Amino acid sequence: MKVGFIGTGSMGSLLIDAFIHSGALLPEQIQISNRSPEKAHQLAKRHAGLTVCSCNEETASSSNVLFLCIKPLEFRSVINEIKDQLEEGQIAISITSPVQLIHLESTLNCKVAKIIPSITNLTGGGASLCMYGSRIKEEDRQLIESLLSYISRPVEILESHTRITSDFSSCGPAFLSLFMEKWIDAAVEMTGIDRRTLNALAGEMLLGTGKLLTEEGFSPEQLQHRVAVPGGITAQALALLDSNLSGLFYQLIKTTHDKYEEDLVKLDAAFGFTINRPRY
Numbered sequence: 249m250k251v252g253f254i255g256t257g258s259m260g261s262l263l264i265d266a267f268i269h270s271g272a273l274l275p276e277q278i279q280i281s282n283r284s285p286e287k288a289h290q291l292a293k294r295h296a297g298l299t300v301c302s303c304n305e306e307t308a309s310s311s312n313v314l315f316l317c318i319k320p321l322e323f324r325s326v327i328n329e330i331k332d333q334l335e336e337g338q339i340a341i342s343i344t345s346p347v348q349l350i351h352l353e354s355t356l357n358c359k360v361a362k363i364i365p366s367i368t369n370l371t372g373g374g375a376s377l378c379m380y381g382s383r384i385k386e387e388d389r390q391l392i393e394s395l396l397s398y399i400s401r402p403v404e405i406l407e408s409h410t411r412i413t414s415d416f417s418s419c420g421p422a423f424l425s426l427f428m429e430k431w432i433d434a435a436v437e438m439t440g441i442d443r444r445t446l447n448a449l450a451g452e453m454l455l456g457t458g459k460l461l462t463e464e465g466f467s468p469e470q471l472q473h474r475v476a477v478p479g480g481i482t483a484q485a486l487a488l489l490d491s492n493l494s495g496l497f498y499q500l501i502k503t504t505h506d507k508y509e510e511d512l513v514k515l516d517a518a519f520g521f522t523i524n525r526p527r528y
């Protein structure tokens with residue numbers, strides 16, 4: 249099987265590194281192209297055997313599975329370049345949340361899917377969010393999910409939930425890192441402890457918390473209940489966080505969904521039709 253990647257920026261290169269390091273793919277199975285070729289050549293230096301194609305058309309025509317790792321507003325022009333190269337048996341996968349399956353199915357003859365990865369996939373952790381177009385068959389789904397399962401837990405979602413699930417799965421690591429950064433800044437300033445110690449402790453704590461949620465069956469509510477002794481220190485601090493944070497998450501969800509909607513409106517204009525869709 250040949251797997252192609254158009255766009256080898258942050259996420260394209262992360263996926264390539266993760267697929268190779270996990271043993272899912274050999275470099276010889278991978279072919280890539282990127283707008284500025286240096287980035288693609290850097291990857292080829294890192295992974296001997298990987299092929300850098302001279303253009304996106306070449307990457308598309310010779311791939312059984314093609315990952316499109318570009319930003320939303322770059323889709324229309326890349327689709328125009330590659331549409332004549334893609335045939336019925338090939339699978340094109342967008343990793344970009346606002347691009348809708350119908351945008352892809354209306355312009356490409358091949359099978360299409362949307363997979364939203366996460367930076368956590370670099371460690372073999374986290375989820376990859378899977379949505380499938382109408383031409384995808386059971387064996388295509390199995391092929392895609394067996395590839396993804398080397399680097400993540402594939403989770404099928406409704407396309408109408410793309411944004412909210414991406415908020416948790418893909419934006420979440422950045423959101424939680426900001427929470428950690430602010431907390432550590434305050435701790436360093438108020439107590440004089442060194443930042444490296446707290447960075448390490450924060451990482452171990454997040455890893456352990458993740459395992460309690462995924463492997464031990466805790467819900468976030470149950471976890472708080474187990475840690476907070478009634479009348480104790482955690483309970484008092486939780487009450488403070490609770491009173492300050494609740495409203496913030498409504499604003500957070502509105503912010504991500506407003507930006508998603510902004511991109512969708514531009515994509516509808518680029519693809520020449522308007523998709524009727526729920527706001528949330």
Ligand SMILES: NC(=O)C1=CN([C@@H]2O[C@H](COP(=O)(O)OP(=O)(O)OC[C@H]3O[C@@H](n4cnc5c(N)ncnc54)[C@H](OP(=O)(O)O)[C@@H]3O)[C@@H](O)[C@H]2O)C=CC1
Nearest residue numbers: 255256257258259282283284317318319320322344365418
């Ligand atoms: N970062 C993350 O954690 C996640 C990102 N995503 C999604 O992945 C997508 C890509 O994000 P990210 O990798 O961070 O962005 P980057 O800007 O790092 O990468 C985009 C890449 O696409 C290349 N590119 C642009 N236009 C073309 C073209 N016409 N032909 C070939 N290559 C092209 C760019 O090349 P050049 O070097 O010239 O700029 C760049 O290397 C986004 O839609 C994002 O939402 C999804 C999940 C998680």
Ligand SMILES: O=C(O)[C@@H]1CCC=N1
Nearest residue numbers: 344345346414418419
């Ligand atoms: O929001 C998105 O489309 C993805 C998730 C993280 C970065 N980009």
